[in-house]
Amino acid sequence: MSHTNLRAAIGALVLVNVVLLAGIAAMAVSPSARDAIASPLGLTTESQRNDVEARLDELESAVGNTFGIDDLSSRVDDLESRLDDLAAGSGDIAAESVDDVSARVDELEAELFNATSEFESRVDDVETRVDDLCSNLFLELDVFC
Missing domain, CATH: 1.10.287 (Helix Hairpins)
Incomplete structure (x- = not known):
């Protein structure tokens, strides 16, 4: 794998992680999402x-x-x-x-x-x-x- 391809792969992983973290943060802010998370955990x-x-x-x-x-x-x-x-x-x-x-x-x-x-x-x-x-x-x- 070339150096350019490695940078592109790392950039894609960073972008995926940022999108996932933004989604989790949005869920934590939403009351219905908090309820959906709390119910299965018995909270x-x-x-x-x-x-x-x-x-x-x-x-x-x-x-x-x-x-x-x-x-x-x-x-x-x-x-x-x-x-x-x-x-x-x-x-x-x-x-x-x-x-x-x-x-x-x-x-x-x-x-x-x-x-x-x-x-x-x-x-x-x-x-x-x-x-x-x-x-x-x-x-x-x-x-x-």
Whole structure:
């Protein structure tokens, strides 16, 4: 092989390597190409990561919703105020009103207990789901939450 042919062969190999490297770089930049590479390797894809982030945001917003408990608490405060007003009154009418309000306070306490129990259950569920998501997300990467 002559010196000129050897230079041409080396130049062709360099050109092929440059084209291959440019193709690999373009694939690494493309999200769909990264997902296509990550899936067979058992790694978390970008679309899975976005899904996990959306689910975590949804869980965080669900935990922050305490409107029911706040509403019940304000209703109990209102009834306590009314009880104080009625206790200051006199006679049978006041006693009957106190009994009615007392029964309603008992009902509200039961509702508050149920709402609190439900809220605690939701928090436990969210914590379990977050732990599951963390273990599923990071198990593949050998990272622990």
